[in-house]
Amino acid sequence: MQTLPFIKMHGLGNDFVVLDGRAAPIALSEAQIRAIADRRTGVGFDQMIVIEPPKNGADAFMRILNADGGEVEACGNATRCVASWLSAEAHKPALSIETVVGTLLTNVNADGTVTVDMGEARLGWNEIPLAREMDTLKVAAGVAPLLEATCVNVGNPHAVYFVDDAEAIPMAEIGPRIEHDPLFPQRINVEAVQILSPTKMRMRVWERGVGITRACGTGACASLIAAVRRGLSERKADVILDGGTLTIEWTEAGRVLMTGPVAISYRGELEPAVIGAA
Numbered sequence: 001m002q003t004l005p006f007i008k009m010h011g012l013g014n015d016f017v018v019l020d021g022r023a024a025p026i027a028l029s030e031a032q033i034r035a036i037a038d039r040r041t042g043v044g045f046d047q048m049i050v051i052e053p054p055k056n057g058a059d060a061f062m063r064i065l066n067a068d069g070g071e072v073e074a075c076g077n078a079t080r081c082v083a084s085w086l087s088a089e090a091h092k093p094a095l096s097i098e099t100v101v102g103t104l105l106t107n108v109n110a111d112g113t114v115t116v117d118m119g120e121a122r123l124g125w126n127e128i129p130l131a132r133e134m135d136t137l138k139v140a141a142g143v144a145p146l147l148e149a150t151c152v153n154v155g156n157p158h159a160v161y162f163v164d165d166a167e168a169i170p171m172a173e174i175g176p177r178i179e180h181d182p183l184f185p186q187r188i189n190v191e192a193v194q195i196l197s198p199t200k201m202r203m204r205v206w207e208r209g210v211g212i213t214r215a216c217g218t219g220a221c222a223s224l225i226a227a228v229r230r231g232l233s234e235r236k237a238d239v240i241l242d243g244g245t246l247t248i249e250w251t252e253a254g255r256v257l258m259t260g261p262v263a264i265s266y267r268g269e270l271e272p273a274v275i276g277a278a
């Protein structure tokens, strides 16, 4: 087995190993992904991204894998990172990137930040999905002090809890219990959100399949949408995460726009001993 080149990127500390599978397919088992995700013996990442040839005429397809090895539908920060990399390569700021749940439009802005149009949020109970019919605005589920969620699907599922003090929430303890609540048949990403003003909120996250991360783009989108639905926020606001700030807008037309910085940390090659660890 040969070495496998990768780029390590991050959006606000939400970090990614990005593999280029356009010229030759890359198929890794869940065990291999987990081995590469190991922060001591592998590289370490929140998500692994495999760029593949487009299936429907976009600029590229991106496959998204959580650190636990499971494939997921959406990752806002990784989409912005991939857009930045592919835009530089293609010498054009605007791209279309396919994912398993649809094609996303991206733009590298003049200041280097990247905006992604995450599409339309889904708010129906069976679109989150929840295990049984209920109003997704107020879902009685969770673990104290997170007891009533607003659920939003922005490609992936989120349970957003509004709190008085986000720093006081023991996310590492509560997050995994909510993630695995049977009400959420596909498990769920968990956000604790403190409203600071109608245009600013603080968000902490427990990511499905990963754990605590410094930022979650789709989580920031879900938080803004949940806050608008509850009358707590304007349609455009800054979401302050552990790793920095994303600007999120839910347009009147229903599109969800996310803007923020991206960075390349380093380029490297995965050794066969790591890839083959499984």
Ligand SMILES: N[C@@H](CCC[C@H](N)C(=O)O)C(=O)O
Pocket (backbone or CB within 6 Å): 014, 046, 047, 066, 072, 073, 074, 075, 076, 077, 078, 156, 157, 189, 207, 208, 209, 210, 215, 216, 217, 218, 219
């Ligand atoms: N970090 C991401 C979300 C990654 C996927 C998530 N853990 C899930 O399982 O849905 C983002 O920036 O959106």
